[in-house]
Amino acid sequence: MSKLGYLGTALRSNFSAKASHGIPASWLLRESPRRFSTEAEQPPQNSPIDPFLQNATDTGPVYGKIFGITKHTLKTDIINMLKGCNLTMDDVKVNYNWSFMPIGVMVQFPFRNAYDQAFRMIGRKGRLYKLERGDRSQWDLLMPYNGKTVLLQGLPRNALPEDVERFLTGCVYEASSIEMFMRGAFPDAIRMATVNFPSKNEAMNAFIKKNRGFCLNNQISVRVLQ
Template sequence: MCSLSQAAAKSIRLINAARQIEAVPPIFSISPKLFSTDSAEPTSGPSIDQFLNPPRGLFYGRITGITKYTTKNDIISILDESDLGPDKLKVEYNRSYLPLSMMVEFSSPSAYDSALKAINQKGRLFNLRRVDRAQWDAIAPYDGKAILLEGIPSTALPDDVERFLSGCQYDSSSISMPPRSTQRGPVKTVLVRFPSQTLAVHAYITKNRGFCLNNQILVKILH
């Protein structure tokens, strides 16, 4: 009889304890994750891997200090350890088609560093600065496949230009004739593209110093 009373009393104590637990305020039952010092959202800052592993891939640079006589081969000769070909360089021209700089595409950061070292050692007349991909893409590549006709009279028409280029194989749809003011008065600078470098050189050899409407024309190859 005593054992039955003890068991009943024990059951009553357990029931009361359970009721007390149910009465605990909800704040104490919140998941401990909400109190963690870790942010719930991933951080957008640079990771440690970005510092331990330097960026790889293509690098771009701009070489200034060039003149109208500076060629791609001149730059390649100076940067001989950077494994460059002519297709990795673009000449940046101003509106008068005078060269401003040479844009260079490097295969890796180490190639850019080697070029910077070579410039400091062998090409002190030039200056190399890093640029982004957008600046490289913004430069139109001529690659020796375009010529510039200087001295075309302002009254010249596309037909006059085509007669001047008679015997040359070129892209007639590429002819552009923006007018330009000079000391001799208004003239047109004509840009013409060719299918290959060989055809552009042929036009230069056969047409340079020729005449269009009694004006002597100077032919330049754009690189």
């Protein structure tokens, strides 16, 4: 055997002897710890973050839905309840169902802090109201009646637009805006109509003068839509 062969055999024998006497293999194989260290240094997967919390510093508008209102709730009631949230009449829309009963209110808060403040204020009022997060698409779908549209309920089935005009005699309204329709109810369907007025004052005057008045032989309920 050559000298190089004897040298290789001696080195392998020396390595085996040291490993058998408890000397850590990592002292002899310096590359192994580096491989394990590389795997341990991989960054952990990021946990999902609620987009609402992620955008907590956004300065754009934030939308909320308030539940617990009645058909007598006005926009001014919402604004007064959330005093300090910098709301205007244009920041509030009432959400009506198919029979024009209010099921909630959409509110456009100018910034996130205003929404948080409203959440705390409503939370202190117990179970009367509830505030949930909304979005821009829900806001855009709602019709802004703005207190200028009047709903007439209980019209006779044979009533014509001319009958509605006679009912509204003495009021200032837009005759071309009269829309008549039926809504299912128990025990019988109800004939309704909506009429637009040039201002909130004119719509309120129609409510004061005509509510519980008669169209043909039916007593009519008049309500201003918010």
